[in-house]
Amino acid sequence: xxxxxxxxxxxxxxxxxxxxxxxxxxxxxxxxxxxxxxxxxxxxxxxxxxxxxxxxxxxxxxxxxxxxxxxxxxxxxxxxxxxxxxxxxxxxxxxxxxxxxxxxxxxxxxxxxxxxxxxxxxxxxxxxxxxxxxxxxxxxxxxxxxxxxxxxxxxxxxxxxxxxxxxxxxxxxxxxxxxxxxxxxxxxxxxxxxxxxxxxxxxxxxxxxxxxxxxxxxxxxxxxxxxxxxxxxxxxxxxxxxxxxxxxxxxxxxxxxxxxxxxxxxxxxxxxxxxxxxxxxxxxxxxxxxxxxxxxxxxxxxxxxxxxxxxxxxxxxxxxxxxxxxxxxxxxxxxxxxxxxxxxxxxxxxxxxxxxxxxxxxxxxxxxxxxxxxxxxxxxxxxxxxxxxxxxxxxxxxxxxxxxxxxxxxxxxxxxxxxxxxxxxxxxxxxxxxxxxxxxxxxxxxxxxxx
Amino acid sequence: xxxxxxxxxxxxxxxxxxxxxxxxxxxxxxxxxxxxxxxxxxxxxxxxxxxxxxxxxxxxxxxxxxxxxxxxxxxxxxxxxxxxxxxxxxxxxxxxxxxxxxxxxxxxxxxxxxxxxxxxxxxxxxxxxxxxxxxxxxxxxxxxxxxxxxxxxxxxxxxxxxxxxxxxxxxxxxxxxxxxxxxxxxxxxxxxxxxxxxxxxxxxxxxxxxxxxxxxxxxxxxxxxxxxxxxxxxxxxxxxxxxxxxxxxxxxxxxxxxxxxxxxxxxxxxxxxxxxxxxxxxxxxxxxxxxxxxxxxxxxxxxxxxxxxxxxxxxxxxxxxxxxxxxxxxxxxxxxxxxxxxxxxxxxxxxxxxxxxxxxxxxxxxxxxxxxxxxxxxxxxxxxxxxxxxxxxxxxxxxxxxxxxxxxxxxxxxxxxxxxxxxxxxxxxxxxxxxxxxxxxxxxxxxxxxxxxxxxxxxxxxxxxxxxxxxxxxxxxxxxxxxxxxxxx
Ligand SMILES: Nc1ncnc2c1ncn2[C@@H]1O[C@H](COP(=O)(O)OP(=O)(O)O)[C@@H](O)[C@H]1O
Ligand SMILES: Nc1ncnc2c1ncn2[C@@H]1O[C@H](COP(=O)(O)OP(=O)(O)O)[C@@H](O)[C@H]1O
Ligand SMILES: [Mg+2]
Ligand SMILES: [Mg+2]
Numbered sequence: 037x038x039x040x041x042x043x044x045x046x047x048x049x050x051x052x053x054x055x056x057x058x059x060x061x062x063x064x065x066x067x068x069x070x071x072x073x074x075x076x077x078x079x080x081x082x083x084x085x086x087x088x089x090x091x092x093x094x095x096x097x098x099x100x101x102x103x104x105x106x107x108x109x110x111x112x113x114x115x116x117x118x119x120x121x122x123x124x125x126x127x128x129x130x131x132x133x134x135x136x137x138x139x140x141x142x143x144x145x146x147x148x149x150x151x152x153x154x155x156x157x158x159x160x161x162x163x164x165x166x167x168x169x170x171x172x173x174x175x176x177x178x179x180x181x182x183x184x185x186x187x188x189x190x191x192x193x194x195x196x197x198x199x200x201x202x203x204x205x206x207x208x209x210x211x212x213x214x215x216x217x218x219x220x221x222x223x224x225x226x227x228x229x230x231x232x233x234x235x236x237x238x239x240x241x242x243x244x245x246x247x248x249x250x251x252x253x254x255x256x257x258x259x260x261x262x263x264x265x266x267x268x269x270x271x272x273x274x275x276x277x278x279x280x281x282x283x284x285x286x287x288x289x290x291x292x293x294x295x296x297x298x299x300x301x302x303x304x305x306x307x308x309x310x311x312x313x314x315x316x317x318x319x320x321x322x323x324x325x326x327x328x329x330x331x332x333x334x335x336x337x338x339x340x341x342x343x344x345x346x347x348x349x350x351x352x353x354x355x356x357x358x359x360x361x362x363x364x365x366x367x368x369x370x371x372x373x374x375x376x377x378x379x380x381x382x383x384x385x386x387x388x389x390x391x392x393x394x395x396x397x398x399x400x401x402x403x404x405x406x407x408x409x410x411x412x413x414x415x416x417x418x419x420x421x422x423x424x425x426x427x428x429x430x431x432x433x434x435x436x437x438x439x440x441x442x443x444x445x446x447x448x449x450x451x452x453x454x455x456x457x458x459x460x461x462x463x464x465x466x467x468x469x470x471x472x473x474x475x476x477x478x479x480x481x482x483x484x485x486x487x
Numbered sequence: 488x489x490x491x492x493x494x495x496x497x498x499x500x501x502x503x504x505x506x507x508x509x510x511x512x513x514x515x516x517x518x519x520x521x522x523x524x525x526x527x528x529x530x531x532x533x534x535x536x537x538x539x540x541x542x543x544x545x546x547x548x549x550x551x552x553x554x555x556x557x558x559x560x561x562x563x564x565x566x567x568x569x570x571x572x573x574x575x576x577x578x579x580x581x582x583x584x585x586x587x588x589x590x591x592x593x594x595x596x597x598x599x600x601x602x603x604x605x606x607x608x609x610x611x612x613x614x615x616x617x618x619x620x621x622x623x624x625x626x627x628x629x630x631x632x633x634x635x636x637x638x639x640x641x642x643x644x645x646x647x648x649x650x651x652x653x654x655x656x657x658x659x660x661x662x663x664x665x666x667x668x669x670x671x672x673x674x675x676x677x678x679x680x681x682x683x684x685x686x687x688x689x690x691x692x693x694x695x696x697x698x699x700x701x702x703x704x705x706x707x708x709x710x711x712x713x714x715x716x717x718x719x720x721x722x723x724x725x726x727x728x729x730x731x732x733x734x735x736x737x738x739x740x741x742x743x744x745x746x747x748x749x750x751x752x753x754x755x756x757x758x759x760x761x762x763x764x765x766x767x768x769x770x771x772x773x774x775x776x777x778x779x780x781x782x783x784x785x786x787x788x789x790x791x792x793x794x795x796x797x798x799x800x801x802x803x804x805x806x807x808x809x810x811x812x813x814x815x816x817x818x819x820x821x822x823x824x825x826x827x828x829x830x831x832x833x834x835x836x837x838x839x840x841x842x843x844x845x846x847x848x849x850x851x852x853x854x855x856x857x858x859x860x861x862x863x864x865x866x867x868x869x870x871x872x873x874x875x876x877x878x879x880x881x882x883x884x885x886x887x888x889x890x891x892x893x894x895x896x897x898x899x900x901x902x903x904x905x906x907x908x909x910x911x912x913x914x915x916x917x918x919x920x921x922x923x924x925x926x927x928x929x930x931x932x933x934x935x936x937x938x939x940x941x942x943x944x945x946x947x948x949x950x951x952x953x954x955x956x957x958x959x960x961x962x963x964x965x966x967x968x969x970x971x972x973x974x975x976x
Contacts (some may be wrong), residue, residue: 361894390884429841
């Protein structure tokens with residue numbers, strides 16, 4: 037990170053603690069115990085005490101990511117450092133859509149994907165799938181307890197000092213001195229008692245939430261999780277070189293509890309054919325395949341789990357130009373055929389535009405803009421999105437030669453010193469990371485430019 | 488017509504591998520004009536890097552240059568002796584690679600890496616000497632090398648004929664002894680002929696050698712004179728300084744500057760170049776290690792290193808493939824600016840047609856070790872003729888449309904067994920029978936535009952390019968029209 041970027045992150049970060057209600061949607065959540073155990077819950081073997089958001093169950097929202105934070109910690113105890121790979125990212129993915137995430141390398145795209153499939157213990161925030169919480173982190177809640185306690189202790193000190201000052205201010209020869217002192221003391225005592233109770237309430241609710249988070253992380257329904265599969269960027273590294281293609285694909289079946297060898301082989305062959313390979317390939321090892329074929333094996337391995345949500349992490353970046361279109365077309369066909377919902381991660385905007393219905397733009401761990409792909413290209417609002425769009429090379433020498441690229445310099449275009457940014461909905465479905473002042477400007481811009 | 492600065496003619500390069508001979512470059516010809524950017528585009532494995540490594544003289548040890556010429560400043564780079572080659576490419580042809588990390592030394596400070604080349608060539612006396620003799624030296628060494636090559640070719644021809652004869656013989660099962668004797672005789676004759684050629688060469692090159700000796704002597708005298716003058720000047724200045732310490736120091740500095748490039752001078756130049764390629768805070772950066780830089784900054788450093796030698800040709804081998812779009816844009820701008828400021832010619836290798844559109848004056852499309860089409864940027868983007876060029880244009884997603892992509896079926900060919908005829912035929916839906924049998928020659932489309940496809944043969948059936956491509960071309964031209972129109976208003 038260079039200095040500018042550090043400033044951007046620091047300025048926009050400072051007071052987030054107070055701003056984020058980690059689970060504001062809780063208000064609508066019913067008491068978890070008296071929910072009907074529906075057929076769906078029986079099918080997915082969902083624990084009745086698992087946290088859920090009833091408004092999402094059975095709705096169009098397949099995946100809901102709320103205030104996701106994924107930090108990585110390094111260094112020694114004294115000199116410890118944290119890297120905020122993903123910081124307070126929220127979005128919903130709808131059934132049947134293709135949801136794109138773009139941004140420069142290192143901005144946290146892969147980490148977001150991996151957090152969703154629980155490859156990491158997430159630091160903070162929640163991930164809901166079909167309305168059930170599959171993953172959550174408690175750092176925010178712990179911080180909340182810590183900071184509220186520290187602040188209250190400070191406040192108590194202030195109150196005590198105030199008490200002392202007020203008592204001293206009463207003249208020594210005041211005839212009612214005794215009574216006045218008693219009154220002040222009583223007043224302060226009551227205030228401290230009230231505050232103690234309030235703090236205890238906060239601590240208790242946060243503790244309960246932490247308990248719930250720990251419980252949820254332990255009781256994530258496996259059947260639910262197996263519906264989410266991921267295809268990785270590097271088709272070479274992600275396949276075990278000592279396993280045959282058959283073993284690689286069957287592994288998933290075994291995890292699901294399918295034991296019948298003949299049946300399993302049949303399924304493997306079916307999957308291979310689906311991704312454009314043939315039965316003969318099943319006995320070979322990954323190194324005997326070309327890059328494009330390996331990516332197909334990776335796709336087959338994911339598909340055999342019969343996923344509903346497929347997270348594709350730069351599935352074509354490592355492939356050769358002539359092969360890329362094959363894989364894109366394959367994913368498109370599978371999406372139709374199997375009714376998949378796809379989360380498509382990439383740094384190549386033209387591929388994402390081609391493939392996705394909605395696009396989220398990330399910058400240094402933050403989601404800075406989210407809207408439909410047509411809108412994003414027509415009316416980009418965030419200056420980072422604009423600079424990204426201005427940099428896509430187009431295969432047209434006539435326009436390309438005169439292209440002017442925009443450079444994004446966070447500390448020149450934003451002033452986040454007092455007015456802090458957060459994700460605002462500028463108009464229905466179009467979210468931008470900005471502060472109040474910028475929000476007004478964007479709304480004004482949209483009024484004059486859009487339709 | 489512009490001056491041709493580099494010509495590659497009928498280049499053929501193979502590699503010895505465990506599985507057999509791999510035919511990486513199969514008869515590639517192109518030229519580079521002064522001041523232009525030539526883009527070479529094609530999928531990985533098509534021979535782009537190998538072609539350019541041959542120009543740089545940095546082919547892997549298992550490479551066999553089977554034929555061809557690379558003409559630069561009137562000399563064939565494939566034939567000049569190694570030391571000349573290094574001199575030419577080091578000074579005049581620079582190259583930057585896809586992965587900047589692999590071309591930087593991870594444990595050496597950036598500053599040292601940039602000044603290294605300057606310092607190595609920093610002995611001004613040696614350089615002066617070399618400059619004086621270089622023309623004669625190259626002429627002599629090339630003459631010798633050419634003679635040797637002729638001699639070797641004779642022997643190789645005999646050996647090849649022998650192998651053929653033996654093979655044929657074993658197939659026909661005829662007179663074994665006779666054939667063997669015949670082979671022996673043939674080889675002996677060839678060796679004799681080669682010896683004769685060598686003798687002739689020696690005689691022929693003798694005047695060149697004598698001339699070189701003369702020049703060397705003269706050069707030595709000249710260098711000694713120069714050195715003596717520098718030292719005399721220094722003494723004079725010291726004497727006239729009358730003990731003034733500053734004046735003496737200045738004289739001393741002048742003396743060293745005249746004799747060699749000092750570390751300080753090298754550093755000053757390095758900092759200048761770092762600034763030129765847009766590295767902020769060069770003083771601080773000078774002392775850092777490669778890992779402390781982002782990918783884009785590393786690529787800038789690699790460019791800075793290439794520039795310390797003031798090259799006249801810059802070869803860029805996918806310099807932006809590993810970078811993000813925004814950084815890629817900046818590096819492309821930088822290369823364009825440097826090219827203009829320093830009056831360089833650029834060979835730019837990429838597989839990204841967007842980058843080609845941005846950079847290229849002319850484009851060569853490569854497939855399976857051959858150039859299949861070349862022309863101006865306009866020719867290739869708006870009037871493509873080869874089915875592989877069509878396929879490339881059709882297979883990239885376009886920001887402006889959502890129609891199904893025309894994927895290229897199959898996989899690139901195994902270059903140990905390159906396909907016969909038109910190498911792209913097995914993957915092309917436009918392939919005709921002749922494509923599988925006979926290799927298409929280049930057909931002329933216009934003065935600037937050539938394509939090697941039988942579709943251009945007068946007897947070929949009329950076929951249209953894929954609809955997706957023609958639509959895009961129409962849209963692209965229209966987009967320009969719109970823009971042009973609004974600008975005129
Ligand atoms: N397991 C890990 N440990 C420490 N840091 C990590 C880890 N994974 C990713 N990071 C860091 O987190 C940031 C985001 O990485 P990533 O999600 O891979 O970005 P992207 O996929 O957008 O390129 C990067 O700075 C990366 O170095
Ligand atoms: N040192 C080597 N040994 C064997 N084969 C090689 C070697 N270098 C390159 N090749 C092969 O030569 C062909 C052309 O490679 P290259 O020029 O690097 O392709 P690209 O067009 O991607 O730059 C490829 O098939 C490659 O595998
Ligand atoms: Mg990634
Ligand atoms: Mg290459």
